[in-house]
Amino acid sequence: MTTVADTSRQRWTRDTLEPALAASPERQSVFTTISGRAIERLYTAEDVAGLELPVPGAFPYTRGIHPTGYRGKLWTMRQFAGFGTPGDTNARYKTLLRAGGTGLSVAFDLPTLMGRDPDDPLSLGEVGKCGVNVTSLADMEALFDGIDLGRITTSMTINSPAAMIFAMYLVVAEKQGVDWRTLSGTLQNDILKEFIAQKEYIFPPRPSMRLITDIFGFCARKTPRWNTISVSGYHIREAGSTALQELAFTLRDGLEYVQWGVDAGLSVDDFAPRMSFFFNAHSDFFEEIAKCRAARKIWAEAMRDRFGAKDERSLKLRFHSQTAGASLTAQQPYNNVVRTALQALSAVLGGANSLHTNSLDEALALPTAAAATLALRTQQIIAYESGVADVVDPLGGSYFVEALTREMEEGAQAYFRTIDEMGGMVEAIERGYPQREIAESAYRFQQRVERREQVIVGVNDFVEQDERGIEILYVDESASGTQLAKLEALGRSRDADAVSRSLDALRAAAHTSENLMPPILDAVRAYATIGEMCDVLRDVFGEYEEIPVI
Amino acid sequence: MRKLRVVIAKPGLDGHDRGAKVVARALRDAGMEVIYTGLRQTPEQIASAALQEDADVVGLSILSGAHNHIVPRLMSLLKEKGLDDVLVVIGGIIPDLDIPKLKATGVKGVFLPGTPMQEIVDFIVGNARARDGYA
Numbered sequence: 001m002t003t004v005a006d007t008s009r010q011r012w013t014r015d016t017l018e019p020a021l022a023a024s025p026e027r028q029s030v031f032t033t034i035s036g037r038a039i040e041r042l043y044t045a046e047d048v049a050g051l052e053l054p055v056p057g058a059f060p061y062t063r064g065i066h067p068t069g070y071r072g073k074l075w076t077m078r079q080f081a082g083f084g085t086p087g088d089t090n091a092r093y094k095t096l097l098r099a100g101g102t103g104l105s106v107a108f109d110l111p112t113l114m115g116r117d118p119d120d121p122l123s124l125g126e127v128g129k130c131g132v133n134v135t136s137l138a139d140m141e142a143l144f145d146g147i148d149l150g151r152i153t154t155s156m157t158i159n160s161p162a163a164m165i166f167a168m169y170l171v172v173a174e175k176q177g178v179d180w181r182t183l184s185g186t187l188q189n190d191i192l193k194e195f196i197a198q199k200e201y202i203f204p205p206r207p208s209m210r211l212i213t214d215i216f217g218f219c220a221r222k223t224p225r226w227n228t229i230s231v232s233g234y235h236i237r238e239a240g241s242t243a244l245q246e247l248a249f250t251l252r253d254g255l256e257y258v259q260w261g262v263d264a265g266l267s268v269d270d271f272a273p274r275m276s277f278f279f280n281a282h283s284d285f286f287e288e289i290a291k292c293r294a295a296r297k298i299w300a301e302a303m304r305d306r307f308g309a310k311d312e313r314s315l316k317l318r319f320h321s322q323t324a325g326a327s328l329t330a331q332q333p334y335n336n337v338v339r340t341a342l343q344a345l346s347a348v349l350g351g352a353n354s355l356h357t358n359s360l361d362e363a364l365a366l367p368t369a370a371a372a373t374l375a376l377r378t379q380q381i382i383a384y385e386s387g388v389a390d391v392v393d394p395l396g397g398s399y400f401v402e403a404l405t406r407e408m409e410e411g412a413q414a415y416f417r418t419i420d421e422m423g424g425m426v427e428a429i430e431r432g433y434p435q436r437e438i439a440e441s442a443y444r445f446q447q448r449v450e451r452r453e454q455v456i457v458g459v460n461d462f463v464e465q466d467e468r469g470i471e472i473l474y475v476d477e478s479a480s481g482t483q484l485a486k487l488e489a490l491g492r493s494r495d496a497d498a499v500s501r502s503l504d505a506l507r508a509a510a511h512t513s514e515n516l517m518p519p520i521l522d523a524v525r526a527y528a529t530i531g532e533m534c535d536v537l538r539d540v541f542g543e544y545e546e547i548p549v550i
Numbered sequence: 551m552r553k554l555r556v557v558i559a560k561p562g563l564d565g566h567d568r569g570a571k572v573v574a575r576a577l578r579d580a581g582m583e584v585i586y587t588g589l590r591q592t593p594e595q596i597a598s599a600a601l602q603e604d605a606d607v608v609g610l611s612i613l614s615g616a617h618n619h620i621v622p623r624l625m626s627l628l629k630e631k632g633l634d635d636v637l638v639v640i641g642g643i644i645p646d647l648d649i650p651k652l653k654a655t656g657v658k659g660v661f662l663p664g665t666p667m668q669e670i671v672d673f674i675v676g677n678a679r680a681r682d683g684y685a
Contacts (some may be wrong), residue, residue, distance in 0.1 A: 110563035110614055125619025126563050199565025199589055239568050330663040363663045365645055439571050446572045450667055459664040474645060475615060548588035550574045
């Protein structure tokens with residue numbers, strides 16, 4: 001049967017395209033996205049045959065979780081920040097809030113992320129370098145000094161020791177007189193992507209998963225407005241995955257958490273509504289938009305079909321987005337402003353619920369205050385000047401975007417089948433499957449850059465000799481001294497017996513299956529340090545070591 | 551002829567291993583023998599690996615800013631073990647201000663983000679210790 005579309009497409013190919021190609025061939029024989037996905041020349045109605053375009057705010061939410069898009073509420077402009085001592089970072093937060101930031105996002109340093117105190121030999125040279133150092137409740141108090149936790153939302157990028165850091169935040173709220181039930185914010189708390197990509201793990205996968213389900217259970221009862229997890233593709237992508245791998249591994253991680261929660265005896269609709277996601281906004285504009293749209297649909301359908309979720313909030317995928325750090329270049333750093341703006345625009349067109357824009361200097365160092373402000377201004381220009389936030393899912397119905405959305409969905413389902421066959425994501429990780437997939441993609445990408453099949457402006461093309469440097473933030477060594485002195489003073493001022501009693505109680509609880517949040521809260525109130533609490537759990541749970549693959 | 555032997559190491563607490571792994575593969579594809587230590591190696595562990603593996607080259611990947619502490623310690627350990635002739639190179643996020651300090655400790659090559667793999671390969675081939683029988 002010949003349809004009208006077929007006929008006109010064939011006629012176009014014969015009468016218009018082929019003479020044009022004969023006269024001037026295309027720039028390349030094959031066009032691909034930055035992920036290496038082949039892209040057709042033209043997309044037409046044929047490519048979306050059978051597509052039913054759902055309405056926004058309704059299942060399966062491909063066009064967004066809100067019926068009014070950003071017309072009701074813009075995305076949250078949440079800039080990730082942290083360096084040096086809690087006092088240094090507290091000052092940066094106040095700057096960001098004064099500049100119109102609408103949420104805080106804490107970057108912790110490596111010792112904190114790895115559950116080590118500043119005096120641990122492994123913390124050498126790392127204190128306050130990549131983020132803020134938070135060793136005990138005293139540091140958390142200083143970090144939020146003069147900031148009312150009842151009036152802001154806070155995202156905390158913390159994974160292995162998420163329970164300890166969250167407990168510190170809760171106790172600060174308690175001391176400020178803020179009701180836990182009103183607290184709003186997000187814990188990253190996503191250990192699976194640590195094993196897969198970012199590698200900031202402490203305990204082995206199974207006890208790590210138990211800590212996470214403990215947080216799910218605790219928050220369902222005590223902090224109903226808190227996002228208990230931010231299932232993250234960001235780091236998977238930064239480690240070199242394709243857009244599809246990011247999508248597939250992240251959503252499959254999400255399903256793994258739901259499964260473990262259900263297996264721990266929680267009811268799916270009691271905790272799934274507080275799960276959130278975190279995606280990368282990379283450089284290939286349409287592929288990123290398609291990824292976000294596909295993510296919402298896949299999640300809604302999987303939650304309904306795999307877990308029988310009934311609560312609408314369990315089906316709606318909410319996500320934070322951050323522009324791609326790995327796409328930034330040290331060369332010609334001002335180009336990064338443009339990269340970030342385009343990436344941020346794709347996140348907005350993909351329906352991100354909150355967004356971080358990277359600063360132009362981040363291939364060189366942590367951002368200066370001026371660079372961080374410019375990054376925030378980039379979001380504000382998109383929100384208030386470009387007009388893109390005034391229409392719901394403005395690219396919905398685009399042949400290309402819809403076809404790409406469907407391809408991403410089908411590709412993710414294929415990955416799900418492979419991982420399901422392995423027995424789930426924990427098993428897949430134990431076999432090194434996602435790790436190898438990502439390493440392979442990272443290497444293929446690098447080869448394309450080396451061969452200049454992938455142009456990176458200022459790096460492998462349009463290179464400038466004798467570039468002038470820009471001013472960067474130099475985090476000096478003083479944070480380490482300050483934090484060491486503070487730790488020593490803490491040792492003298494706290495009640496040592498109360499600390500050791502609380503740590504003994506934590507150890508005893510870790511040997512049972514009871515929820516670990518209450519004993520962790522008690523230890524935090526006694527000013528036990530993150531290193532002390534994690535050491536107890538390292539003793540009980542052991543430490544994870546990966547088999548390195550290249 | 552024996553191949554150049556390279557130990558690629560990731561010291562410090564940082565887990566961002568994309569760069570280390572991509573460089574390791576590129577060196578392997580360029581015909582070198584590459585040993586990747588994995589994450590969170592102390593300077594002591596790296597120096598021992600260099601000795602045990604009879605390394606001609608040690609490549610470090612550091613993105614966390616801890617290089618000013620880690621590198622001098624490693625360099626003095628290598629010296630103690632009589633491995634002064636091992637070529638040490640480092641890649642990662644290194645502020646310009648720190649490059650002369652690192653070179654003063656004996657690090658020969660510092661490679662910043664965006665460095666082509668071929669440049670690293672060429673540098674290693676051109677600077678690794680010359681020993682009989684090595685390619």
